[in-house]
Amino acid sequence: xxxxxxxxxxxxxxxxxxxxxxxxxxxxxxxxxxxxxxxxxxxxxxxxxxxxxxxxxxxxxxxxxxxxxxxxxxxxxxxxxxxxxxxxxxxxxxxxxxxxxxxxxxxxxxxxxxxxxxxxxxxxxxxxxxxxxxxxxxxxxxxxxxxxxxxxxxxxxxxxxxxxxxxxxxxxxxxxxxxxxxxxxxxxxxxxxxxxxxxxxxxxxxxxxxxxxxxxxx
Amino acid sequence: xxxxxxxxxxxxxxxxxxxxxxxxxxxxxxxxxxxxxxxxxxxxxxxxxxxxxxxxxxxxxxxxxxxxxxxxxxxxxxxxxxxxxxxxxxxxxxxxxxxxxxxxxxxxxxxxxxxxxxxxxxxxxxxxxxxxxxxxxxxxxxxxxxxxxxxxxxxxxxxxxxxxxxxxxxxxxxxxxxxxxxxxxxxxxxxxxxxxxxxxxxxxxxxxxxxxxxxxxxxxxxxxxxxxxxxxxxxxxxxxxxxxxxxxxxxxxxxxxxxxxxxxxxxxxxxxxxxxxxxxxxxxxxxxxxxxxxxxxxxxxxx
Numbered sequence: 255x256x257x258x259x260x261x262x263x264x265x266x267x268x269x270x271x272x273x274x275x276x277x278x279x280x281x282x283x284x285x286x287x288x289x290x291x292x293x294x295x296x297x298x299x300x301x302x303x304x305x306x307x308x309x310x311x312x313x314x315x316x317x318x319x320x321x322x323x324x325x326x327x328x329x330x331x332x333x334x335x336x337x338x339x340x341x342x343x344x345x346x347x348x349x350x351x352x353x354x355x356x357x358x359x360x361x362x363x364x365x366x367x368x369x370x371x372x373x374x375x376x377x378x379x380x381x382x383x384x385x386x387x388x389x390x391x392x393x394x395x396x397x398x399x400x401x402x403x404x405x406x407x408x409x410x411x412x413x414x415x416x417x418x419x420x421x422x423x424x425x426x427x428x429x430x431x432x433x434x435x436x437x438x439x440x441x442x443x444x445x446x447x448x449x450x451x452x453x454x455x456x457x458x459x460x461x462x463x464x465x466x467x468x469x470x471x472x
Numbered sequence: 473x474x475x476x477x478x479x480x481x482x483x484x485x486x487x488x489x490x491x492x493x494x495x496x497x498x499x500x501x502x503x504x505x506x507x508x509x510x511x512x513x514x515x516x517x518x519x520x521x522x523x524x525x526x527x528x529x530x531x532x533x534x535x536x537x538x539x540x541x542x543x544x545x546x547x548x549x550x551x552x553x554x555x556x557x558x559x560x561x562x563x564x565x566x567x568x569x570x571x572x573x574x575x576x577x578x579x580x581x582x583x584x585x586x587x588x589x590x591x592x593x594x595x596x597x598x599x600x601x602x603x604x605x606x607x608x609x610x611x612x613x614x615x616x617x618x619x620x621x622x623x624x625x626x627x628x629x630x631x632x633x634x635x636x637x638x639x640x641x642x643x644x645x646x647x648x649x650x651x652x653x654x655x656x657x658x659x660x661x662x663x664x665x666x667x668x669x670x671x672x673x674x675x676x677x678x679x680x681x682x683x684x685x686x687x688x689x690x691x692x693x694x695x696x697x698x699x700x701x702x703x704x705x706x707x708x709x710x711x712x713x714x715x716x717x718x719x720x721x722x723x724x725x726x727x728x729x730x731x732x733x734x735x736x737x738x739x740x741x742x743x744x745x746x747x748x749x750x751x752x753x754x755x756x757x758x759x760x761x762x763x764x765x766x767x768x769x770x771x772x773x774x775x
Contacts, residue, residue, distance in 0.1 A: 303742050305763040377582070380734055380769040382559075411734075411769045413586040413753050414613040415641070416558070417630035436734030436741060436770065 261463050268361050269467075274354040276327050280343045284316035288339045288349070292332070296325040296352060304437075312349060329354035362464050366430055369456065370447030371423040375439040379412040381419070382435045396428040401448065408445060419445075426450040429457060474516035475550045476570060478680035483511035486684030498695065498707045498714065506698075507691025509544035510574060511683040520549035522556070523573040524642050528631055531575065535635040543577035546683060555646065557625060558771075559735050564658065568650035568666075570679045574686065576641040578630065584697045585641075586753055586768070589614050589628050590719050591693055592643050595685035596624040597722045600647070602685075603678050605668045610723040612746070612755050612772055616647070617724075620774070621663035623648050647682065649675050689715060716749065725755070730772035732757060743775065 280286060289310040290296060296309035308325035315321075332353040343349070356364070375381065383391060384406050390399050401407055401421050408419040430447035433439045449457055487508060491500045520526050526549075531541050549572060552565035565571045578585065593614025600608040600616055600623060608618050616624035624647040632639045648654075648664035650672050665673045692714050696706050708717035720726070726746050732755075733740040744757035747764065754766040 301759075301761070301763065303759065303765060305742075305759050305761070305765040307763070382734075413768055414558070414589040414626075414771070415586065415628040415630065418632075420632075436739065438768065 261460075264365060265464065265467050268356070268364075272356045272361065273329075274327075274356055274360075274364070275332065276329070276352045276354050277348050278311055278323075278325075278350045278352060280314060280345055280347045280349055281321070281323055282314065282316060282345045283343065284314040284321075286338055286341065286343050286349060287313045287315070288334055288336070289313060289322075290331050290334065290350070292334050294331045296327075296329060296331060298325055298328045314343075325352065327352055327354045358464070362461060363430070365460050365464065366447055366457070367444070369453070369460070370429055370449055371426060372444040373407075373421060373423055373446050373448060375410075375433070375441055375443050375445050376419065377410060377412065378438060378441045379410045380436060380438055381408050381410055381433045381445055383407065384409055384418065391428075396431055399428050400425065400451070401428060421448075423448055424450055427454070429454075474518050474548070475567065476548050476572075476675050476679055477516035478511075478514060478676045478683065480512050480514055482676070482680035483514075483683045483687065484508065486681050487687050490684065490688050503688060503691035503695045505691070506694035507687040507689070509542075510576075510687035510690050511544060511546050511680075513542045513545040514683075515545070515547045517547070517549045519551050519553070520547070521554040522552055523547045523549055523571065524627075524629060524644050525554075527573050527575050527640075527642050531631065531633050531640060532635075535633045535638075540577070540636075540638065541575055541640075543575065543579075544687075545575045546572060547575070548572035548679065557646075558627060559738070561737070562655075563625065563646050564651075564655050564662075565646060566651050566653065568648075568652070568664070568675070570645065570647040570649050570675060570682065572645060572679075574643040574645075574683070576643060576690070578639040578641050580693060581697055583752075584693050587693055587713070587715050588641055588643065589626065590715055590753055591689035592626045592628065592645060592686060594715065594718050594722060595682055595689050596626060596645065596647060598685045599678060599682035600624065600665060601722075602681055603665060603669070603673055605665055607668075608722075610719060610725070611774070612723065612725040612749065613753075618663050618668050621661055623663050623665065623668070643686075645682070647678070649673050649678055689718075692718075713751070716751070716753065719753075720749065723749075725749075725772065728772075729775045730757070731775055732767060732770060732772050734770040736771045736773050740773075741770075746772070 299308045300306045310322050329352045333351040402425050405421050406418045407421045410417045426448040429449040432444045534541050555563040555565040557563045596616045597608050597610050614626045627644040629642045650666045654662045705711040706713040708714045729745050731740045731743050744759045747756045754768045756766045
């Protein structure tokens with residue numbers, strides 16, 4: 255976790271370019287056919303249960319099994335690797351980039367992600383806090399809960415197989431929670447952001463600075 | 473003397489009988505060899521607070537002395553005082569039921585692990601049917617129902633032992649066999665095999681049958697994994713995984729209108745019609761707005 259933050263530089267970066275550039279990769283090997291063009295607007299999944307699929311980005315066909323891959327974020331298609339259209343690609347090959355406009359809340363979260371210790375999802379699954387942690391959160395709120403390395407904090411649930419997940423970061427309070435019970439989290443996405451106790455004032459400073467600067471100019 | 477005390481030989485006898493049921497599409501001998509570790513050691517107790525906790529203690533104490541627990545060890549208890557279901561739900565475990573857990577050293581590949589809950593549910597449903605409960609069906613993921621009431625429930629917990637870091641699946645099972653009384657809150661939703669048959673069932677025989685079916689289904693997991701790794705695909709019709717094929721035969725979930733929730737009792741989320749189970753065991757639902765959604769976790773209740 256960084257101790258020093260150059261707020262002016264950070265805020266100036268987000269003000270001049272308030273976008274995330276989200277790269278989209280081939281989900282597996284196969285022949286790829288693009289469904290979007292550069293400059294096109296794309297939508298993220300929507301609906302109360304995210305049941306309405308996002309915009310179709312590309313089709314990938316492996317052994318006569320075509321699969322449509324949809325956008326997971328809204329924005330504009332900034333770049334398409336068009337020479338790959340109709341070609342066989344390897345899993346993980348970059349296919350396009352989506353330029354996603356950031357909201358103020360997302361900017362704060364992005365800055366947090368640079369300063370918090372992020373604890374990531376080990377598998378694509380649904381997650382819920384362990385019973386002990388949940389009851390402590392219910393009583394005091396997450397930001398009053400200090401967790402230690404080796405503590406069982408979360409249960410990962412996949413096909414009714416529950417796996418305890420042990421925290422492996424530095425001691426701190428649960429500052430940000432990035433998952434919701436019942437909503438699937440992709441492998442490698444952050445589950446929680448943890449803040450060392452002595453760094454809490456820094457976090458508060460970030461919120462104050464971003465809100466003040468953004469409110470005055472946006 | 474515990475009431476429920478099948479021997480490993482009882483389990484093996486039932487498992488060997490399954491060899492005769494081969495349809496020629498797969499190698500039954502190989503499946504039995506893969507699965508025969510289940511029930512190779514059985515501990516029967518008159519009372520335990522909770523079999524899962526006992527299993528964890530057993531794993532830890534053996535690891536502390538530099539040993540490993542035998543994969544396939546089954547822990548049974550005639551009654552349990554602190555048994556539980558998912559989340560914070562209570563599981564009532566009085567005398568007369570088949571309560572316990574099986575310890576499985578997790579040597580499966582990640583893509584096979586998600587089928588473990590299906591394997592135990594299928595084993596439970598098959599054993600209930602073989603004992604005479606012909607109407608038993610599976611509700612996704614692995615609840616065994618008769619006439620819409622729950623006869624058996626299963627819970628799989630992964631546990632990583634602290635000294636050597638070995639990972640185990642603790643396969644918990646609770647089957648209402650001869651237990652007659654249920655707590656008030658379960659009165660309308662639970663049923664025992666005794667009620668279904670109209671007479672008491674042989675608890676030890678049921679447990680041996682169930683463990684033999686569990687051995688077969690774990691054998692299938694390894695067998696299909698091996699087949700896929702050889703590049704031969706799965707062995708069911710159209711290249712389907714044999715466990716998924718069997719689940720489909722035993723389940724009445726597809727076509728039903730359901731309410732879905734991660735914790736459906738406490739927080740029901742949405743309603744829809746079940747279209748199918750996908751190749752990974754996920755449930756494909758059509759919501760009322762016509763869109764489809766696939767769930768890989770959570771639970772459903774029929775409407």
